[in-house]
Amino acid sequence: AQKITQTQPGMFVQEKEAVTLDCTYDTSDQSYGLFWYKQPSSGEMIFLIYQGSYDEQNATEGRYSLNFQKARKSANLVISASQLGDSAMYFCAMREGYSTLTFGKGTMLLVSP
Amino acid sequence: DAGVIQSPRHEVTEMGQEVTLRCKPISGHDYLFWYRQTMMRGLELLIYFNNNVPIDDSGMPEDRFSAKMPNASFSNLKIQPSEPRDSAVYFCASSLRDTRGYTGELFFGEGSRLTVL
Numbered sequence: 001a002q003k004i005t006q007t008q009p010g011m012f013v014q015e016k017e018a019v020t021l022d023c024t025y026d027t028s029d030q031s032y033g034l035f036w037y038k039q040p041s042s043g044e045m046i047f048l049i050y051q052g053s054y055d056e057q058n059a060t061e062g063r064y065s066l067n068f069q070k071a072r073k074s075a076n077l078v079i080s081a082s083q084l085g086d087s088a089m090y091f092c093a094m095r096e097g098y099s100t101l102t103f104g105k106g107t108m109l110l111v112s113p
Numbered sequence: 114d115a116g117v118i119q120s121p122r123h124e125v126t127e128m129g130q131e132v133t134l135r136c137k138p139i140s141g142h143d144y145l146f147w148y149r150q151t152m153m154r155g156l157e158l159l160i161y162f163n164n165n166v167p168i169d170d171s172g173m174p175e176d177r178f179s180a181k182m183p184n185a186s187f188s189n190l191k192i193q194p195s196e197p198r199d200s201a202v203y204f205c206a207s208s209l210r211d212t213r214g215y216t217g218e219l220f221f222g223e224g225s226r227l228t229v230l
Binding site: 031033035037043044045046047050091095098099100101102103104105106 | 144146148155156158161163168169202204206210214215216217218219220221223224226
């Protein structure tokens with residue numbers, strides 16, 4: 001079974017609108033971490049936001065927020081007020097145990113003017 | 114501060130040749146990871162080190178792949194002999210363990226794009 005599932009291969013949004021990128025995960029661990037990364041066309045991997053399984057509040061970082069629903073095992077990324085520079089591939093990842101991150105297949109986001 | 118530095122950025126080689134990819138992690142980080150990214154398989158963890166010691170190499174595809182971390186500031190990934198199916202972007206990443214022992218976010222290098230003809 002896949003550990004991280006991103007069901008949206010591609011998403012389109014207009015500039016200034018909000019967009020939600022879906023991520024569901026599968027783990028039996030009680031302690032885990034969820035990460036979102038952005039990969040623009042230039043190829044580098046940019047860390048966006050982190051949510052720990054014991055964190056009670058949803059994580060926020062500027063225009064990024066993580067909608068964490070533990071019972072549903074979902075960790076959706078919400079980008080508010082989309083900008084053209086947000087066009088990129090977005091990866092959800094999970095850390096089980098202490099060390100390694102497993103990545104989903106990614107969602108390509110295209111922001112149009 | 115310098116980020117994770119990888120070299121070369123691009124490598125084109127012929128099947129059968131040895132390939133060496135290099136990585137300098139962020140100073141002070143105690144974890145180092147090698148990932149491979151392809152369209153078909155996405156991002157796959159190949160191997161990771163903690164304090165220069167290989168912890169899990171179960172993602173290394175086969176014996177043609179090897180990785181070493183001789184000191185805290187350098188790691189290399191070797192493919193010998195290389196094959197066309199090894200063509201991919203290889204990322205090195207480093208991270209720091211937090212006070213509870215968990216690794217924090219991974220800081221990625223810019224990747225090494227390998228093409229094997």
